[in-house]
Amino acid sequence: MIAALKMFYSTLGRKLVMALTGLFLAVFLLEHLYGNLQLYKMDGGLAFNEYGEFLVHNIVIRTVEFALFGGILLHVIDALFLTLHNRKARPVRYAVSHQAGNSTWFSRNMGLTGSIILVFLVIHLKTFFVTHRFQGVDTSMAQDVAVAFQSNWYAALYLFSMVLLGAHLNHGFQSAFQTLGWNNHRYMKPLKIVGTLFALLVTIGFGSFPIIFYFDLFGVASNILGQ
Numbered sequence: 001m002i003a004a005l006k007m008f009y010s011t012l013g014r015k016l017v018m019a020l021t022g023l024f025l026a027v028f029l030l031e032h033l034y035g036n037l038q039l040y041k042m043d044g045g046l047a048f049n050e051y052g053e054f055l056v057h058n059i060v061i062r063t064v065e066f067a068l069f070g071g072i073l074l075h076v077i078d079a080l081f082l083t084l085h086n087r088k089a090r091p092v093r094y095a096v097s098h099q100a101g102n103s104t105w106f107s108r109n110m111g112l113t114g115s116i117i118l119v120f121l122v123i124h125l126k127t128f129f130v131t132h133r134f135q136g137v138d139t140s141m142a143q144d145v146a147v148a149f150q151s152n153w154y155a156a157l158y159l160f161s162m163v164l165l166g167a168h169l170n171h172g173f174q175s176a177f178q179t180l181g182w183n184n185h186r187y188m189k190p191l192k193i194v195g196t197l198f199a200l201l202v203t204i205g206f207g208s209f210p211i212i213f214y215f216d217l218f219g220v221a222s223n224i225l226g227q
């Protein structure tokens with residue numbers, strides 16, 4: 001037990017927790033994208049609202065939801081710890097040497113992209129999740145999404161955040177597998193490709209909602225709003 005706790009609080013332990021929670025959150029994103037795609041069914045938002053109802057009333061899903069929020073919390077806390085730890089170990093930041101090798105601006109700034117995604121998440125949860133679950137709002141969730149994306153700043157915030165999320169995942173995916181020990185030549189190249197494809201899927205998939213709703217492309221927004 002003590003050994004497990006020591007491992008958890010060590011740098012390696014925290015990296016492992018970050019990798020595992022990150023991959024768990026990636027699986028959540030696939031489920032969430034599948035749910036959101038119901039918005040495109042041109043059925044006035046019925047399938048999307050039914051899917052949301054199913055999630056709320058399913059006991060297994062409600063339990064997984066606790067794991068989801070726990071996972072987000074652990075991922076953020078460990079990210080903060082590791083960033084501060086790295087700063088302490090190297091108080092003077094390199095001026096130029098980071099520009100070489102495999103490192104990219106995004107791989108060096110996972111803390112920054114992660115923090116912006118966290119701000120997005122807080123706004124996102126406040127708009128849809130908290131209002132319905134805790135403030136007794138009982139409107140059609142599909143209509144709420146359509147109305148939210150009529151706002152310039154809301155649609156722009158989502159689009160910007162989805163690009164950053166893609167960049168965060170592009171590096172995070174391969175980094176997680178590296179931490180889990182899959183860092184030999186044979187695995188790293190395919191993992192890098194899978195990570196990039198996953199990041200593209202998330203950015204294009206989630207990024208399509210603000211664009212399609214804001215411009216009412218294919219009449220999706222009017223169909224849901226009954227116009």
Ligand code: HEM
Binds near residue numbers: 036056128132206
């Ligand atoms: C851009 C497209 C997105 C749309 C239209 C969207 C829509 C929604 C809606 C309507 C809910 C409320 C579900 C309910 O309470 O029944 C929700 C919940 C949630 N969203 Fe999103 N979402 C989007 C992107 C994202 C992204 C990129 C993330 C993560 C980075 C995310 C994380 C969450 C979480 C954690 C919840 C609460 C848990 C849950 O209900 O499953 N969402 N989203």
